[in-house]
Amino acid sequence: MTLPPPPGVGSSQRLAPAPQLAEMLMQIPWLCHVANATIERLAQQAVLHRVPAGSILFEQGEIPTFAPWLLHGAVELVGVDGDNEVMIETLQPFDLLLPAAILNRQPFLTRARALEASHLALIQADTFRDAVASDHALCLAILACEAAQFRRQVKLAKNLKLRPAEDRVGCYLLALVESHAMATTIRLPIEKRRIAGQLGMTRETLSRTLGAMANYGLRITGDTITVTDAQALRARFRLDPLIDAPEPIEPGPPLAL
Amino acid sequence: MTLPPPPGVGSSQRLAPAPQLAEMLMQIPWLCHVANATIERLAQQAVLHRVPAGSILFEQGEIPTFAPWLLHGAVELVGVDGDNEVMIETLQPFDLLLPAAILNRQPFLTRARALEASHLALIQADTFRDAVASDHALCLAILACEAAQFRRQVKLAKNLKLRPAEDRVGCYLLALVESHAMATTIRLPIEKRRIAGQLGMTRETLSRTLGAMANYGLRITGDTITVTDAQALRARFRLDPLIDAPEPIEPGPPLAL
DNA sequence: GCTCGGCTTTGATCCATATCAATGCGTCAG
DNA sequence: CTGACGCATTGATATGGATCAAAGCCGAGC
Numbered sequence: 001m002t003l004p005p006p007p008g009v010g011s012s013q014r015l016a017p018a019p020q021l022a023e024m025l026m027q028i029p030w031l032c033h034v035a036n037a038t039i040e041r042l043a044q045q046a047v048l049h050r051v052p053a054g055s056i057l058f059e060q061g062e063i064p065t066f067a068p069w070l071l072h073g074a075v076e077l078v079g080v081d082g083d084n085e086v087m088i089e090t091l092q093p094f095d096l097l098l099p100a101a102i103l104n105r106q107p108f109l110t111r112a113r114a115l116e117a118s119h120l121a122l123i124q125a126d127t128f129r130d131a132v133a134s135d136h137a138l139c140l141a142i143l144a145c146e147a148a149q150f151r152r153q154v155k156l157a158k159n160l161k162l163r164p165a166e167d168r169v170g171c172y173l174l175a176l177v178e179s180h181a182m183a184t185t186i187r188l189p190i191e192k193r194r195i196a197g198q199l200g201m202t203r204e205t206l207s208r209t210l211g212a213m214a215n216y217g218l219r220i221t222g223d224t225i226t227v228t229d230a231q232a233l234r235a236r237f238r239l240d241p242l243i244d245a246p247e248p249i250e251p252g253p254p255l256a257l
Numbered sequence: 258m259t260l261p262p263p264p265g266v267g268s269s270q271r272l273a274p275a276p277q278l279a280e281m282l283m284q285i286p287w288l289c290h291v292a293n294a295t296i297e298r299l300a301q302q303a304v305l306h307r308v309p310a311g312s313i314l315f316e317q318g319e320i321p322t323f324a325p326w327l328l329h330g331a332v333e334l335v336g337v338d339g340d341n342e343v344m345i346e347t348l349q350p351f352d353l354l355l356p357a358a359i360l361n362r363q364p365f366l367t368r369a370r371a372l373e374a375s376h377l378a379l380i381q382a383d384t385f386r387d388a389v390a391s392d393h394a395l396c397l398a399i400l401a402c403e404a405a406q407f408r409r410q411v412k413l414a415k416n417l418k419l420r421p422a423e424d425r426v427g428c429y430l431l432a433l434v435e436s437h438a439m440a441t442t443i444r445l446p447i448e449k450r451r452i453a454g455q456l457g458m459t460r461e462t463l464s465r466t467l468g469a470m471a472n473y474g475l476r477i478t479g480d481t482i483t484v485t486d487a488q489a490l491r492a493r494f495r496l497d498p499l500i501d502a503p504e505p506i507e508p509g510p511p512l513a514l
Numbered sequence: 515g516c517t518c519g520g521c522t523t524t525g526a527t528c529c530a531t532a533t534c535a536a537t538g539c540g541t542c543a544g
Numbered sequence: 545c546t547g548a549c550g551c552a553t554t555g556a557t558a559t560g561g562a563t564c565a566a567a568g569c570c571g572a573g574c
Contacts, residue, residue, distance in 0.1 A: 086419055088411055103401070104509070109415070110411065133397065133510060139397055143389075146400060147357035150406060151363070151366060154336075158338075158343070158345065202531075202532060204552090204554085205531060211553090211554095242366050252361070421561090461524085
């Protein structure tokens, strides 16, 4: 796997002292039950990779040589065929990128691209596999990560196949509003282009649909959302926890003895 | 979770002697590195469940009380909203059904329905969680299972979003033909209704598309496929291993010490 | 043999969403 | 100030696939 010096802005810095990397990994909530020794072992051979927005982290079809661990920023996984791309998932800290491929020495099924300037820990693939095979607590943690990612994938699929575009947008916005305690005015957290991708539609369709939200008590101008009629909004869109609830990585129980 | 006595044909039999259940589990290839003692422990509290085609194994939203393990037959996972259903995945032996939900005590995200008469091992959820938390080899095996299911999910999504209906059908058939060493005449392995579901389209669309395959060297009558022009077929449809290759559960390496 | 029910086929039509094209608008560099 | 570029909006149009409706086929049971 090559790390192309991304075009444009400052080149990526691969080198970073390992000791502080171990500390960063220890901050990860879902690694709370993993022994420090193991985390240090992972960090030993790892490097911190800082990349600007737009960088390709790996290409579809490559055999992984390291496990990329998202510490800061955002990354999207996209399926590619010729020149068209489709969004598969967007990842946030502290997700591991496609652990399934790394563990089984299988090719990555997607391309990964940084959506914003991001920091990743790159862990040697062999080191990673050995650690998972020799440390039970780590194995449980990775299982939890993989489980969360699977469930997110299922939720995405349900959202996409079960709801028309307008409902997807409405539920997305309603969830956003509710997470802000129904404040009457809030901001879109990310670019519209990315929202459209996550909701599986084109920017044009999103744009039109946002306009149509006025009928349901929501006005969107630029990146500002104003709730004009919370009741109408709730009447029109019903959140389904089996689709709309976030799917955090659960650390799970400590090792049973 | 209730197990409704399925309407129609003979009622499901839940009781089966545990000893032979342990033996059945030991046959599972991807458990090859798990100690027999652990498997026996799992089988101890488990029951063998035989269900006729059409049975609902569990309902979307239920909190799992046991881990259903498919030993024989076929099961589909479907997302439900009101009265319409969408196919999420179809499982084959020896898949575990939604291990993510069981491990994290989270609700099932889908309904599960037997597509044909099937046998499942039902393992007490607590027993299952304890075993995974106390046996590292088992934990690795479940991780491999979950990883395979994640990758299948990504492949499904790519197939659906990257290819139009005709391509999906063509690639499905081409893969089928190739797996039979390009024999000139083979049979559809499952009902068309189910193929349509797996490929994310209606039966009507599948029917029409199968007709259109005549243009590309393939004639389908009933459930019989005849290859009339292998070259034309290959010229029209290109298999992509990152979409069309099956995703078996890899047992992975034995425990590192 | 006949009839019934499930699956499939075929045809006509509809509709949600993509696509294409043009314009607008805000921001940053010079 | 002035381009110019990236993103967003708006409108017109196209189209893939769904939906609705009506036969057709075929195996199972009587």
